[in-house]
Amino acid sequence: MYYVFVDFDGLDPSPPWVGFSNFTELAADPDVWAAFKNNVIWIVGGTISPLVLGLGLALLVWKLERGSVWYRMAFFLPYVLPPVAIGVVWSWIYEPSRGWLNRALEAVGLGSWTTGWLGNPSTALYAVLGTAIWAAMGFVFVIILAALRNVNADLVDASRLDGANAAQRLRYVILPQIMPVFIMVATLTLIGGFSVFDIIFVMTGGGPAGATDVLGTYAYKSAFQLNRISYGTTLALIITVMAVPFAIVMNRLQRKLSLQGMGA
Amino acid sequence: MRLSPSRIAAAAACVLLTACTGQTIEPTQDKSDAPAGKGTSIRWLIEEPEDAAALKALKDHVATFEKQSGIKVETTTLPFDTMRTVLQTQLRSGEGPDVFNWGSGPSFGGALIEAGLVADISDAYDKHGWKIYDFAKERVTANGKVYGIPGEMETIGLFYNKDVFTKLGIQEPKSLDDLRAAADKVRASGMVPLAVGNKEGWEGGHLLSMALSSDVGSESVESMFGGEKSWNSPEVVSAFGLWKDFNDKGLLPKSPTSVDYDTSTSLYFSGKAAMIPTGSWLVGEIDDNAKFESGYIPFPAPDGPGIFTGGLGSGPFVSATTKKKDAAIQFLNFLASEDHGRWTVENLHTIPAQPIKAEGLEVSPLFAQVLQDTAKFSEGGDFGHNIDVMVSDAVNKAMYDGMQGVMTGQRTPEAAAAAMEKAAKK
Numbered sequence: 001m002y003y004v005f006v007d008f009d010g011l012d013p014s015p016p017w018v019g020f021s022n023f024t025e026l027a028a029d030p031d032v033w034a035a036f037k038n039n040v041i042w043i044v045g046g047t048i049s050p051l052v053l054g055l056g057l058a059l060l061v062w063k064l065e066r067g068s069v070w071y072r073m074a075f076f077l078p079y080v081l082p083p084v085a086i087g088v089v090w091s092w093i094y095e096p097s098r099g100w101l102n103r104a105l106e107a108v109g110l111g112s113w114t115t116g117w118l119g120n121p122s123t124a125l126y127a128v129l130g131t132a133i134w135a136a137m138g139f140v141f142v143i144i145l146a147a148l149r150n151v152n153a154d155l156v157d158a159s160r161l162d163g164a165n166a167a168q169r170l171r172y173v174i175l176p177q178i179m180p181v182f183i184m185v186a187t188l189t190l191i192g193g194f195s196v197f198d199i200i201f202v203m204t205g206g207g208p209a210g211a212t213d214v215l216g217t218y219a220y221k222s223a224f225q226l227n228r229i230s231y232g233t234t235l236a237l238i239i240t241v242m243a244v245p246f247a248i249v250m251n252r253l254q255r256k257l258s259l260q261g262m263g264a
Numbered sequence: 265m266r267l268s269p270s271r272i273a274a275a276a277a278c279v280l281l282t283a284c285t286g287q288t289i290e291p292t293q294d295k296s297d298a299p300a301g302k303g304t305s306i307r308w309l310i311e312e313p314e315d316a317a318a319l320k321a322l323k324d325h326v327a328t329f330e331k332q333s334g335i336k337v338e339t340t341t342l343p344f345d346t347m348r349t350v351l352q353t354q355l356r357s358g359e360g361p362d363v364f365n366w367g368s369g370p371s372f373g374g375a376l377i378e379a380g381l382v383a384d385i386s387d388a389y390d391k392h393g394w395k396i397y398d399f400a401k402e403r404v405t406a407n408g409k410v411y412g413i414p415g416e417m418e419t420i421g422l423f424y425n426k427d428v429f430t431k432l433g434i435q436e437p438k439s440l441d442d443l444r445a446a447a448d449k450v451r452a453s454g455m456v457p458l459a460v461g462n463k464e465g466w467e468g469g470h471l472l473s474m475a476l477s478s479d480v481g482s483e484s485v486e487s488m489f490g491g492e493k494s495w496n497s498p499e500v501v502s503a504f505g506l507w508k509d510f511n512d513k514g515l516l517p518k519s520p521t522s523v524d525y526d527t528s529t530s531l532y533f534s535g536k537a538a539m540i541p542t543g544s545w546l547v548g549e550i551d552d553n554a555k556f557e558s559g560y561i562p563f564p565a566p567d568g569p570g571i572f573t574g575g576l577g578s579g580p581f582v583s584a585t586t587k588k589k590d591a592a593i594q595f596l597n598f599l600a601s602e603d604h605g606r607w608t609v610e611n612l613h614t615i616p617a618q619p620i621k622a623e624g625l626e627v628s629p630l631f632a633q634v635l636q637d638t639a640k641f642s643e644g645g646d647f648g649h650n651i652d653v654m655v656s657d658a659v660n661k662a663m664y665d666g667m668q669g670v671m672t673g674q675r676t677p678e679a680a681a682a683a684m685e686k687a688a689k690k
Contacts, residue, residue, distance in 0.1 A: 010352050011379040095527065096519045116519020119463060121672050207465060208521040224349040226657045227375075259498035 007153040012230045026184040031210060032235070035218040038125055042132075042214060043193030049133045050189055051182075054140025059170070061141075062148045072142060079138040086159040087202030094118050094203075118204050121211035128203045128212055132196070140185050147181040148174070180258045187250035194243035215239050280390065302589050304591040305336040309351070309361035313576055315549075319438040321611050329598040333369075335591045355583055362586040363595055365578040367401040368414050369653030371660070373581055377404075377411045383582040384409045388593045394600040400576055400617035413600050415579030416614035417638045419572040420474050420650060422563050423532065423546065424539045427556040436559060440506075440566045446517040450538040457515040459537035460507075461528030467542075468507075468667025469652035469660065470573070474502040474541060474563035477648020478570030485649045495659070496685035504677035508670040540670040544634045545577070548613030551628045558630055572637055574647030576617060609635070655688070662687040 004022055008015040026032050061071045093100045094117035117127040142201065151174055159173045167228040175182065197216035200206060206213035206221060214219070215235055223232025283438055308326075313319045319341065326337050340349065347366075354360030355376065356442050366373050375384050386409050388394075400414035422437075423646055427644075429436070429446070432453055437443040447457035462468045477485055480499045487493040488500075517523050517531060529546060531537040533553040540546070543562060551559050562570040580599050581648065582592045605616035610626055640647075640681065652660050666680025675683075 011375065011381075012355070013356075091524075094522070096522045097517060097531075098527075114521030119522025119672065121674050173609070205464065207463070207665075207668055208672045209665040209674045212673065221661070224438040226661060 001237075003230050004237055006230055009227045010223075011227070015230065018230075022231055025231070026234055026238065029069050031213065031218060032215070037214050038212065039194065039196075039214045040129060041125060042129060042196055043190060045126075045129050046132055046136070046193045046196070047186060047190045050136040050140045051186055052139045053133065054185075055144050055182075057137070057141045058148055059145040059174075062143060072145065074139040075143045078135045081135070083135070083198040084202050086131060086135050087199050090134075091118060091203050094127055121208055124204055124208065125212045128200055131203065132199050134165075135199070136189055136192070140189070143181060143185050144178065146169075147178040151177045174228040180254050183250060183254040183257065187247060187254070190250065191247055192245050194239055194246075195219040267538065269524045291454045303334065304588055306362040306586075306588050306591050306595060307338045307340060308580075308595070309340050309342065309347070309354075309364040311347055311365060312343045318612055325607055325611070326598075327606075329595065331345065333594055333598075334557070335594060337595060350378065352379070352381065355585065358585045360583050360585065362588050362592045363580050363582055365415065365580050366412075367578050367653055368400075368412065368576050369655075371655065371657050372402060372407070372578075372653065373412055377406045381584050382411045383584045383586065383589060383592075384411060385593065385596065386410045388596065392597050392600070394597075395602075396600070397617050397619075402577055404579070404581075412581035413579045413596060414617040415577035416608065417550070417617050418543050418545055418575050418577055418602060418615070418650075419634065419637055419647070420470050420541075420543045420563075420575070421572050422474075422539055422541050422561050423538075423550065424561070425532070425535065425556050425561050426559050428535070428538045429559075436561060437564050438569050440564050443564045444515075447510070447539070448513075451514055456517050456531055456537035457539060458510065459528045459531040459540040460510075460516040460520045461523035461525050462520045462668055462671060463522060463524040463669060465664035466652065467525055467528075468664050468671075470543065471507050471541060472500075472503050472649065472663060472667055473649060473651045474570075475506050476500060476651075477573045478563045478565040479503060481571065482646050482648050485651070489649070489654050491688065494685050495688055496682045500681040501677045504670050504680045506668060507641055507667065508625075508677055511671050516671075521671050543575075545614070547628070547631045547634055551613075560630060560633060571646050571648050573650055574615040574638070575650035575653055577614065579617070658690055659684055 003015075005017060005019060006015040007018045014124060057075060061068060061075075064071065092098075096102060096114070096116040096119070099117075101117065105111060105113045115123055117123050155173050155177075156169055159169050164172065192196070195216060196214055197220065200212055200214060200217050201220065203210040206217040210218075216239065219232045219235035219239070221232075222228045265560070291390070291476075312320070319339075322578065323339055326339060329335070330337055338464075350509070351360070351364065351366065352375075355364075356379075366376070368374070373382065375432065389410050393649050394413065396414060400417070401410060404410060404412040422443075424436070428434075428450065432449050434446045434449055435442070437446050450457040460467070462470065462471070473485075476499060479502065484493065488495055490498075507516075511520060517528070520528075523531075526541065528537075529542070532540040533550070535554075535556060544560070547560075562572045564570045580596055582589060582596065586592055600618070605618055605620050606625065608614045608616060609620060609631075613627075613631055615635060619637075625632075651663060655663075662680075662683040666675060666683055669675030670677050670680050
């Protein structure tokens, strides 16, 4: 907390006291707002997409008898890979001239869609987000699949006999039983959206020209590339302050649902 | 125009004085229990070389010093970006390296010197008579004291594939118009004209440096370092605009901001690109990887052949808090020796900032040319400036973002130049 009220450059052992200057500067810094906007996109896309895709995959594999272990391993593997390795490999995939993605698009006659995915400010953030979703999906899949194993199959069969279609069975029978677990996973992915740093840093470094900067990468650059340790610390504090209420709300919701008897 | 070290030093001092106001820590005297010599161990921190074989060769070479002196040198490496972030912390903690290799510009060694984290080695210069070029020595001098040994000399210019030029009937470009015409011809043949990658951002600094230096000359660029002239000037706008124009006309790889440096060099090595604007540090890799002959020229100016951009790389400094200063100085004496200089020329393809006898050196024709070019440093030839070692981190960030921005359409050349000036004024 001390460092947010001084102007520490990493060298001066007696940094000057600046009070709330770091906060006022932060509020007026257009780069902070651009990074915050990217964080919001990341939080929304990076939370909803892995949840939907992970749940969908888990439902597909749920009733499988053969090959279930293989599927679990295959889908969970990206989650246990180091983010740096994922970032490097996906950077190759997105590479404009030799990358698999552009080559695949050209092979199916969509050459006009090819671009420098990580160097184009219109696509860079979504390209990195796509990679992050791919990596996070396995985690959601494994946890939801474990929860589905405890779902009361008799209730599902009964609802089918009563005429409920697949969507109705999911909404009224399956989801209520796995809701506490679902909320827990949602909380973890949501909080990850606030603190995202590594995969963006590896894949784009926040570029081109700040197009993929989020608060985490901007804080890092401020602290360690511009030697504005205090400004970076203030940004880090803001990230924490923003994330905590979400964590508390989600945690309370999960407890409330558990107490109401929801969950498998 | 002449290289003007005093101006560079003045500019550096200006930036330093405005950037740093911290208290200094008193350099520790040598308190080692062990005398310098047998049984002493020192830690040497260097930037991670791109080539693992080069690191092994360097360690083997340092082993000759260990054997001769009895001083053990523990060589450790860090990636450049990591080193930039942890070096200050390590030095301040007192647990840092005894000797470390770092850049000599204001935002590199200069900032550490100002913070009192680097030992004064003026006496060692007097005692050992190290023959470092004066202009280079000035880069590591502050308040009349010398703090390090400047690193290898580098030039930045334009490599071109001679075989492709011959095949397409292209002459060596002597002006920007020649370069444009050559690039158009190369593009028409289906090859990439200029292998430019600007994903990391720092490459953009070199692109701006070479275009600007060739256009206006070294003195004009120096005046921007000192603040006498604004970065927000028509010349800087024009230099940004040049690369935007090249990109818009398809003379660079598709989406250069998606292409990292290693990919850009591999485009050149593989013969898929006819030219690459980069530094003399690439000569070794060109010799090893390219199956064609390369030429190396300054980046052309609008009205002539232009000038090479010159700079100094990383060199050794001694930590102010080392308890083994005598051993560290002995090691520096080894690193400053002509024998070590010749070894680096032949094995690492780097050029020390001191006179080296060319006789008997086993180097490629391309590297021999680079050696001749850099020798003109000491003869007062006009060399442009690599901007990023001479300006603050904030100006660098504005420059890197600016070049990426003009290539992607996020920024105009005018906005990029204005952002650099704004950062310089902070």
